Amino acid sequence: MNEHAGPSSATPRPVTAEVRARAESCFRQAQADVAAQRLEQAAAGYREAAQVGHPGAQLELARMRLYGIDAAADPDEAVQWLQRAQAAGHPAAGYLLAMVALGDPSLSDAGSGDTPAGGGGGDPDIAARVITQINQWMLTAMRHELAPALRAAAILFGRSADSDDQTRCLQLLERAAGRGDVVAAQLLAERLARGEGCPRQPQAAEDLWTQLARAGVPRLPAIEGVPVASPPADDASPGRATAAGVLDFAEALRLPASATLSATPAVRQFDGLLSADECRLLAASAQPLLHPSMTVDPVTGAAVANPLRTSQDAGFDPLHEDFALRLVQLRMARAAGLPLRNAEQLIVLRYAPGQEYRPHRDYLPPSTLAADHPEAGNRLRTICVYLNPVQAGGETEFPDTALKVAPQPGRAVVFDNLDGDGQPQPASLHAGCPVRAGEKWLATLWIRQRRYRTF
Numbered sequence: 001m002n003e004h005a006g007p008s009s010a011t012p013r014p015v016t017a018e019v020r021a022r023a024e025s026c027f028r029q030a031q032a033d034v035a036a037q038r039l040e041q042a043a044a045g046y047r048e049a050a051q052v053g054h055p056g057a058q059l060e061l062a063r064m065r066l067y068g069i070d071a072a073a074d075p076d077e078a079v080q081w082l083q084r085a086q087a088a089g090h091p092a093a094g095y096l097l098a099m100v101a102l103g104d105p106s107l108s109d110a111g112s113g114d115t116p117a118g119g120g121g122g123d124p125d126i127a128a129r130v131i132t133q134i135n136q137w138m139l140t141a142m143r144h145e146l147a148p149a150l151r152a153a154a155i156l157f158g159r160s161a162d163s164d165d166q167t168r169c170l171q172l173l174e175r176a177a178g179r180g181d182v183v184a185a186q187l188l189a190e191r192l193a194r195g196e197g198c199p200r201q202p203q204a205a206e207d208l209w210t211q212l213a214r215a216g217v218p219r220l221p222a223i224e225g226v227p228v229a230s231p232p233a234d235d236a237s238p239g240r241a242t243a244a245g246v247l248d249f250a251e252a253l254r255l256p257a258s259a260t261l262s263a264t265p266a267v268r269q270f271d272g273l274l275s276a277d278e279c280r281l282l283a284a285s286a287q288p289l290l291h292p293s294m295t296v297d298p299v300t301g302a303a304v305a306n307p308l309r310t311s312q313d314a315g316f317d318p319l320h321e322d323f324a325l326r327l328v329q330l331r332m333a334r335a336a337g338l339p340l341r342n343a344e345q346l347i348v349l350r351y352a353p354g355q356e357y358r359p360h361r362d363y364l365p366p367s368t369l370a371a372d373h374p375e376a377g378n379r380l381r382t383i384c385v386y387l388n389p390v391q392a393g394g395e396t397e398f399p400d401t402a403l404k405v406a407p408q409p410g411r412a413v414v415f416d417n418l419d420g421d422g423q424p425q426p427a428s429l430h431a432g433c434p435v436r437a438g439e440k441w442l443a444t445l446w447i448r449q450r451r452y453r454t455f
């Protein structure tokens with residue numbers, strides 16, 4: 001917990017012009033302090049301005065408290081500041097509240113008294129009231145042309161088979177790209193090149209790629225052949241059929257049917273868990289963060305190169321997350337039947353030809369566990385989603401059951417690393433087979449037994 005007081009609920013004193021001017025100058029000084037990495041000073045400046053009702057300062061202070069930039073994170077305090085900034089009309093505050101509520105509604109008023117999203121293995125239903133609130137926050141953010149909100153909505157409309165929703169997806173990607181959103185521009189170029197939701201426009205796609213290349217943005221892997229998500233036939237959830245044109249985030253949390261591939265180890269497969277846009281979103285967001293994979297030395301705790309795992313990888317710390325990424329992760333956590341707050345940070349792996357992840361188990365040895373949130377328990381379950389079609393090789397193999405899962409974009413494989421008593425399950429041994437041709441992109445969530453994330 002933070003030793004500073006959060007926003008006071010007492011009736012605020014009237015703000016004079018002098019107080020307002022002082023708040024503005026504190027806010028500007030705090031911005032300069034952030035730029036100069038004087039983070040504690042910045043937080044103090046934002047706090048002073050926030051306390052007299054400066055919405056920009058309230059938002060910045062909330063972000064610092066959310067991500068623990070100046071001191072340990074305190075999401076409860078962050079949410080209180082976001083609520084004040086939102087009441088004062090800051091368009092980004094609702095967006096951030098929506099993002100927090102999506103992973104853990106218990107942190108915001110929207111979720112008080114409700115089952116948290118993804119809560120427990122048994123009842124992972126996010127309350128309708130939370131969804132309604134999230135929808136309202138996001139619609140407000142979109143009306144203010146907030147690019148991450150536009151992009152998230154575009155990806156959501158893109159999941160619908162309705163042709164008007166497909167058009168909405170493209171229009172929203174264009175709007176986000178027009179606001180300088182690089183990932184939206186990448187997604188748009190891929191759709192234009194393939195004529196997804198629009199006639200094929202190879203020249204427009206090429207122009208966009210040229211502009212992106214000038215800005216140092218590399219091309220995405222070719223991601224295609226993902227079926228448009230359709231609900232399982234036996235889905236009897238009320239309100240299932242969302243009308244075209246209605247932005248319904250609940251819709252984005254529905255799971256396709258799954259198939260059990262093995263009982264011991266428990267392995268399940270979902271086809272079409274992620275859409276092509278979502279696979280591209282993960283690859284595009286990971287691309288600038290990729291570095292050679294390391295493994296943790298169980299003796300020294302140091303990150304070391306290891307022939308066990310020769311891929312590149314990118315981890316998304318909370319600062320790198322946005323609404324669309326969290327929505328994807330929430331669906332992944334639901335497919336695994338566990339709350340998102342139990343998940344370690346999302347990892348995206350990229351294997352070049354010849355690269356592999358040799359046979360291993362995902363549960364952590366006691367020494368590694370002791371150094372990384374031991375209170376969260378061990379890695380109960382893993383979910384991996386293939387993001388692109390691999391030309392040859394790259395299957396996920398479970399040698400103990402002679403099972404091989406072939407990569408296919410949007411396909412997820414979920415498996416247990418611990419047995420029913422929470423003990424390491426040696427039969428969970430698995431490997432990422434060497435890629436023989438093309439590349440393999442994969443997103444992984446390692447999900448612990450108990451809460452791992454602060455929000």
Ligand SMILES: O=C(O)CCC(=O)C(=O)O
Pocket residue numbers: 357362382384394395396397430431432433442444
């Ligand atoms: O690349 C694969 O198929 C397996 C990846 C994996 O084992 C992991 O991410 O833990």
Ligand SMILES: [Fe+2]
Pocket residue numbers: 360361362382430
């Ligand atoms: Fe693994």
